[in-house]
Amino acid sequence: MTRALLAAASAVALLALGACGDNNTATRSGIWAAGSSTVFPFATRVAENFQRTQGGAAPRVEALGTGGGIQAFCQGVGPSTPDIANASRPMKKSEYELCQQNGVTDIVEIKIGFDGIVIATARTGESFNLRLQDLYLGLAKDVPGEGGAFVANPSTTWNQVNPGLPNLRIQVYGPPPTSGTRDAFLELGMAPGAKLIPALAALSDADKDRFETIAHTVREDQLWIDSGENDNAIVQTLTRTPGSLGVFGFSFLEQNMDTVKAETIDGIAPSADTIADGSYPLARSLYIYVKKQHVGVTPGLEQFVMEFMSEASAGRGGYLQDRGLVPLPEDQLAAQRAIAQALTVMSAPSH
Structure with missing residues (x-):
């Protein structure tokens, strides 16, 4: 666009x-x-x-x-x-x-x-091989703490979330609450990632509403940044902000392959084939x-x-x-x- x-x-x-x-x-x-x-x-x-x-x-x-x-x-x-x-x-x-x-x-x-929701970074940046649970652990407002209580997310770098990820500050530009992309990201990425964590899996069985509230609430400490409805603006921001990640639709990735690249989720890269067959975890209709x-x-x-x-x-x-x-x-x-x-x-x- x-x-x-x-x-x-x-x-x-x-x-x-x-x-x-x-x-x-x-x-x-x-x-x-x-x-x-x-x-x-x-x-x-x-x-x-x-x-x-x-x-x-x-x-x-x-x-x-x-x-x-x-x-x-x-x-x-x-x-x-x-x-x-x-x-x-x-x-x-x-x-x-x-x-x-x-x-x-x-x-x-x-x-x-x-379409698929992609997690992308600048083409010249380091690569991430994200797991679904990394999305929740890196971007949720509250995460499990000691003694079973939920605490404000303490992670500020990706290697604190997962030692296999780059030692880069968590800085993710994504769509606002009015966006279907935001809704789909929460449903397809954050919630399934949360269920891979034992404390959240137990909460999902015991109190579905509370689980959904925790799994669907992103950070409010400026490490997740709402970037309006213009996905193309997110793409442009990634090239100006080294190390940052962006969340947007696959169609915008295809239009900007010269400047940004998609990160894999559980080892699977977004493509027309992996989106159509549903193997890419963040595929949507x-x-x-x-x-x-x-x-x-x-x-x-x-x-x-x-x-x-x-x-x-x-x-x-x-x-x-x-x-x-x-x-x-x-x-x-x-x-x-x-x-x-x-x-x-x-x-x-x-x-």
Whole structure:
């Protein structure tokens, strides 16, 4: 994603927010998608192709983070709310219930492909071979101490976490709480890493809520630094901050291989193959959520969704793969395309 594209997205976001003030009088003629910064470059590429082939008003795509996009999507039905929420994690039960409360009763969930969360550093920096438990032990706010009590994380260098890691200060730039990448990192990295530690495994069995709170809370002592929704900014920070690590989507790694490198997790490097087959521990699915009540009202919405799921777009060798999307296997893509074509309404999430 270029700086110019991000600047355009920011400008669009301001325009969209200005339009949200009056649901009864606001009008628009183009498609509006908002949400994940990871899905942003894919949705933008689809929007570019759709506008070029279909004409009419250019679709509007905003990078607000998964949580921010779903929050806007769930505010109601009408032109001052997005047609599509882009997401780098599944919709939560609480978000689904917010949608229902606000009259957004027909939601279509479509999986568009895979991505992986990478832990990266500058290409010229030392290499890390991280274990899942190193993520928790290095980045959790509280860790097990003596006598079974939890204490503020005392580690300040990576070799204090694991003697096999470099003697470098812990300094990790990552996404904020509104980001689906942050949610997925906690679910796929921090929590499984915590369960590899006996005291946390026992807590998970005894008190699931307390375990989740501890495993999902990152440090607040400036060794984890929230870096906004712009994953590209994290990439640029790594090159300016020797020894630091960054947490962002695989697609941004592929676009910046000349300046950054991915670290292995449990000996496995992120790649299209290891993400697609699930062997890379931090692999995840990407989604779009479509407001079915806007189909037939927002011009071209149904066609835009089908362009997103077309073979030329989401298929193997499609133009989204060129942007870094890891395509679904053929059978899964066919199943998701059928959901898109029929506009099958999703069931309530279980959690």
